[in-house]
Amino acid sequence: MDDPERQAPGGAETSDASRAAAVLARYPRREPGELVNILHDLQAELRYLPESVLQEAAAHLGLSPSQVYGVVTFYHGFHTEPRGAHTCTVCMGTACHVHGAHRLLEQVERDVGLKAGETTADLVLTVEEVGCVGACALGPLVILDGEYHGHMTGDRLSRLVKRMTAAEGEE
Amino acid sequence: MTEGRLSDAAALARRREALVAARDPERTVIAVCAGTGCRAQGALQVVEALRAELGAQGAAGRVEVRATGCLGFCQAGPLLCLQPGGTVLRSVAVDDVPKVVASTLAGEVAVHLLYTDAESGEICRTAADIPFYRAQQRLLLGASALLDPTSLDDYLALGGYAALVRAFELGPEAVLEEVGRSGLRGRGGAGFPTGRKWEAVRRAQGELKYVVCNADEGDPGAFMDDALLEGNPHSVLEGMLIGAYAMGAREGHVYVRQEYPVAVARITLAIRQAREAGLLGADILGSGFAFELRVSRGGGAFVCGEASAMMASLEGRRGVPRRRLIHLSERGLWGRPTDLNNVETWANVPQIVLRGADWYRAIGTAGSTGTKIFSLVGKVTNTGLVEVPMGTTLREIVFGAGGGVPGGKRFKAVQTGGPSGGCLPAAKLDLPVDFDTLVAEGSMMGSGGMIVMDEDTCMVDVAAYFLRFLAAESCGTCTSCREGLDVLHGLLTDITEARGTRETLALIEQLADTVAATSLCALGTSGVNPVLSTLRHFKDEYLAHVDEKRCPAGVCKALIAFSILEGRCTGCRACALSCPADAISGERRAVHAIDPGLCIKCGNCRDVCRFDAVLVS
Numbered sequence: 102m103d104d105p106e107r108q109a110p111g112g113a114e115t116s117d118a119s120r121a122a123a124v125l126a127r128y129p130r131r132e133p134g135e136l137v138n139i140l141h142d143l144q145a146e147l148r149y150l151p152e153s154v155l156q157e158a159a160a161h162l163g164l165s166p167s168q169v170y171g172v173v174t175f176y177h178g179f180h181t182e183p184r185g186a187h188t189c190t191v192c193m194g195t196a197c198h199v200h201g202a203h204r205l206l207e208q209v210e211r212d213v214g215l216k217a218g219e220t221t222a223d224l225v226l227t228v229e230e231v232g233c234v235g236a237c238a239l240g241p242l243v244i245l246d247g248e249y250h251g252h253m254t255g256d257r258l259s260r261l262v263k264r265m266t267a268a269e270g271e272e
Numbered sequence: 273m274t275e276g277r278l279s280d281a282a283a284l285a286r287r288r289e290a291l292v293a294a295r296d297p298e299r300t301v302i303a304v305c306a307g308t309g310c311r312a313q314g315a316l317q318v319v320e321a322l323r324a325e326l327g328a329q330g331a332a333g334r335v336e337v338r339a340t341g342c343l344g345f346c347q348a349g350p351l352l353c354l355q356p357g358g359t360v361l362r363s364v365a366v367d368d369v370p371k372v373v374a375s376t377l378a379g380e381v382a383v384h385l386l387y388t389d390a391e392s393g394e395i396c397r398t399a400a401d402i403p404f405y406r407a408q409q410r411l412l413l414g415a416s417a418l419l420d421p422t423s424l425d426d427y428l429a430l431g432g433y434a435a436l437v438r439a440f441e442l443g444p445e446a447v448l449e450e451v452g453r454s455g456l457r458g459r460g461g462a463g464f465p466t467g468r469k470w471e472a473v474r475r476a477q478g479e480l481k482y483v484v485c486n487a488d489e490g491d492p493g494a495f496m497d498d499a500l501l502e503g504n505p506h507s508v509l510e511g512m513l514i515g516a517y518a519m520g521a522r523e524g525h526v527y528v529r530q531e532y533p534v535a536v537a538r539i540t541l542a543i544r545q546a547r548e549a550g551l552l553g554a555d556i557l558g559s560g561f562a563f564e565l566r567v568s569r570g571g572g573a574f575v576c577g578e579a580s581a582m583m584a585s586l587e588g589r590r591g592v593p594r595r596r597l598i599h600l601s602e603r604g605l606w607g608r609p610t611d612l613n614n615v616e617t618w619a620n621v622p623q624i625v626l627r628g629a630d631w632y633r634a635i636g637t638a639g640s641t642g643t644k645i646f647s648l649v650g651k652v653t654n655t656g657l658v659e660v661p662m663g664t665t666l667r668e669i670v671f672g673a674g675g676g677v678p679g680g681k682r683f684k685a686v687q688t689g690g691p692s693g694g695c696l697p698a699a700k701l702d703l704p705v706d707f708d709t710l711v712a713e714g715s716m717m718g719s720g721g722m723i724v725m726d727e728d729t730c731m732v733d734v735a736a737y738f739l740r741f742l743a744a745e746s747c748g749t750c751t752s753c754r755e756g757l758d759v760l761h762g763l764l765t766d767i768t769e770a771r772g773t774r775e776t777l778a779l780i781e782q783l784a785d786t787v788a789a790t791s792l793c794a795l796g797t798s799g800v801n802p803v804l805s806t807l808r809h810f811k812d813e814y815l816a817h818v819d820e821k822r823c824p825a826g827v828c829k830a831l832i833a834f835s836i837l838e839g840r841c842t843g844c845r846a847c848a849l850s851c852p853a854d855a856i857s858g859e860r861r862a863v864h865a866i867d868p869g870l871c872i873k874c875g876n877c878r879d880v881c882r883f884d885a886v887l888v889s
C-alpha cells in the first residue's frame with residue numbers, strides 16, 4: 102500500500118508526469134465527458150491529484166485548467182493534497198450514525214490529533230469520513246486501508262489504528 | 273466461458289439449450305453470499321476455504337462453490353445457500369468449513385449452522401422457514417443465489433436475454449405499451465411513471481438519444497442498487513437494452529457511485545461480456561438495433577443523483593442542477609433527448625416484458641405496482657435487504673421480517689426515504705408502504721432506505737445529522753439551500769448543546785418552510801423533511817431538550833452525565849482502561865467512580881462494561 106517513490110524529492114515529479122501520461126493515453130478520444138473517469142484513474146495511480154497533473158488532464162481534453170479544478174474541488178472523492186500511506190475511513194451513513202459512528206470519528210481524531218479530511222505531517226495516516234458504503238447492516242463500520250471492519254467500538258478502533266500505523270502488513 | 277457472437281435469436285436459443293443440457297440440475301452447489309455485508313464478515317475467505325477443502329477431499333468436481341451477489345440476510349452472514357434443496361447456513365466462519373464440506377458430501381445438513389428463530393425457538397432449514405424471508409417476494413433479488421454475477425453463461429442458462437428477444441418480436445410500440453400498462457414507477461424515489469417517461473423520449477425529435485442508469489445511490493443507509501448491480505448486473509443491462517430499443521436510443525451510460533468499486537467492476541465486466549456476445553454493439557441479435565453502453569463513475573457528490581446534475585456530471589462538469597424549463601426527455605445529456613431510470617427500475621423491465629403487464633399489475637397495489645427492495649438497518653434484529661410487494665405495512669417489514677428492536681429496547685421511529693424523507697413513530701406502523709401513503713405523513717418511501725431507531729436514538733440528533741449531511745452536500749447554487757441548511761444545522765446544534773429555546777423551534781419551522789419553498793432541486797425542497805417530520809411526530813423530545821435541558825435518549829453530550837452504579841460495578845477495571853480522558857478511578861474489585869470534570873462523554877466505558885454498571889442521565 103505505501104508508496105515511498107512519491108516522497109522522493111526531484112525524481113518524483115518526472116515519475117508523476119510519466120504515470121499521468123500513461124493514464125491519459127488510455128483515453129485517446131479526448132472527450133470532455135470522460136473527465137471524472139480520468140480523474141479517478143489518475144488518483145488511483147498517484148493517490149492524489151497534484152496541480153501539474155490537473156494541468157496535463159486539462160490540456161489532454163482541451164479544457165481550461167479552471168474547469169478541471171472546479172470539477173476536482175466540487176466532488177468529495179478527489180484529493181489535491183498528498184495522502185497518508187494508511188487511511189482510516191469512518192462511515193457516517195445513517196445506520197452507522199444511530200450506532201454511534203460520530204463517537205468513533207471523535208475517538209480516532211482524538212487519538213491521532215487530526216480532523217476528518219486531514220493527513221499526518223509525516224504522511225503516515227489520513228483520517229476521513231464517507232457518506233455510506235452500503236454495508237449498513239454492519240454499522241458502525243470503519244474501513245482501514247480498504248478493509249471493512251463492522252460493529253466497531255472506540256476501544257477496538259484505537260488499537261486497530263495503532264497497529265495499522267505501527268507496522269506494515271498486519272491483519 | 274462464453275465464446276463467439278450470437279448472430280440472432282436462434283443462436284441465443286441454441287446457446288441456452290447447450291448450456292442447460294451441459295448442466296446437471298442435481299449437482300451440488302454451495303452458493304456463498306459475497307455481497308458487501310458478507311464480504312466484510314469474511315465471505316471471500318470462506319469461499320477459498322471451501323474450494324481448498326473440497327480439493328483436499330478430491331471432491332472439487334462434484335461440488336461447485338459459487339460466490340454470489342447479496343442474498344439479503346446480512347445479519348446472519350456470511351450466509352451459505354446449498355442447492356438443490358435450498359438449505360441455508362448462517363454465520364459460517366472459516367473454521368466451520370470442514371464440517372460444511374463433510375456434511376454436504378455425506379448428503380447431510382450441518383445442523384449447528386442452521387438458523388434458529390429466537391422467538392419461537394424453531395430451527396429453520398430453508399429460506400422459506402426463516403421469518404426474515406417468509407413475507408418476501410424476491411422477484412429481483414431471487415436470482416442472485418442462482419448465478420455467478422461474473423458469468424454471462426449463468427445468466428443465459430436462467431433465461432437471460434429472452435426478454436430482449438421478446439421485445440424484438442413485440443416491436444418498440446408494443447414494448448412501450450406493456451411497460452406503461454404495467455404501472456411501473458421510478459424506484460429512485462420520485463415514482464414517476466416509467467412508461468410515460470419512455471413515451472416522451474420516444475416521441476422527442478432527434479437522431480441521437482440516450483438512456484442513462486442512475487446508480488448513484490446516495491441516500492446514506494441504502495444499498496439496494498449496489499446489491500442488484502453486484503449480484504445480477506446483466507438484468508440491469510438487459511432492462512436498459514429493452515428501454516433503449518423501445519425509445520430508439522443508440523447510446524447509454526451507467527452512472528455508478530465511486531464508493532461501490534465492486535459494482536463498477538461487475539457492470540463493466542457485464543458490458544464487455546455482452547459486447548463480445550453480440551448483445552451490445554451493431555445489429556444486436558440480427559435485429560438491426562444497435563446500442564452502446566459506457567460506465568461513468570460518480571465523484572462522490574450526493575446532488576448528482578438529481579437528474580440534471582447527473583447530466584452535467586456526465587458531461588465532465590460540476591454536478592450542478594439546472595432549472596428544467598424543458599424536460600430532459602427533450603433536452604438532456606449533450607442537449608439531446610435523454611431517459612434516466614434508477615437501477616431497480618431497469619431491473620424490473622425484463623420480467624415485465626417477458627411475463628406481461630397483467631402479471632406485474634397483480635403484484636403490489638393499484639397505484640404502486642410490483643415489489644420494492646428496502647434496506648432494513650439500524651436498531652433492528654434482522655438487518656438486510658427485504659423485497660416485498662408494494663403496500664406491505666411498515667409493521668410487517670420492521671417487526672415481521674426485521675424481528676423488531678433487539679435487546680429488549682423500545683421501538684421509537686423508522687426513518688424512510690433518506691435525507692429527503694422523514695421519521696415515523698410507532699403510531700404510524702400500520703401504514704402501507706407505497707409511493708403515495710407516507711408522503712401525507714411528512715416522509716416518503718424514497719429509494720428504499722429504512723433505518724430503525726430505538727429509545728436510545730435522539731430524534732433531535734438525527735435531524736441535526738441529516739442537516740449536517742445535506743449542508744455539506746448542497747451544491748451552492750441556491751442561497752436558500754446553501755445558507756439555509758447550514759443555519760438550520762446551527763439551530764439544531766443549539767438545541768443539542770443546551771442553548772435552544774422555544775424561539776429556536778419557531779425559527780427552525782419558519783426557515784425550513786423558506787428553504788423548501790425557494791430551492792431549485794429536491795436537495796433543498798425535501799431536505800427539510802427530516803427536521804419537520806421529527807418536529808411533527810416527536811415534539812416532546814424537542815421540548816425536553818429546550819425546556820428541561822434534558823436529552824431523553826441520552827445522546828446529546830451537553831445534556832447528559834455519566835456515572836457508575838454502585839450495586840453493579842465489580843471493579844473489573846475495563847472502563848478505566850478504555851477511558852481516553854483518565855476520568856475513571858478505583859481499585860481493582862472496588863467500585864469505580866467517574867470524575868465529571870474530566871469526563872469527555874465518549875461513551876467507551878458504557879461500551880466495554882459487561883455489567884451494565886455505567887449510567888447515563
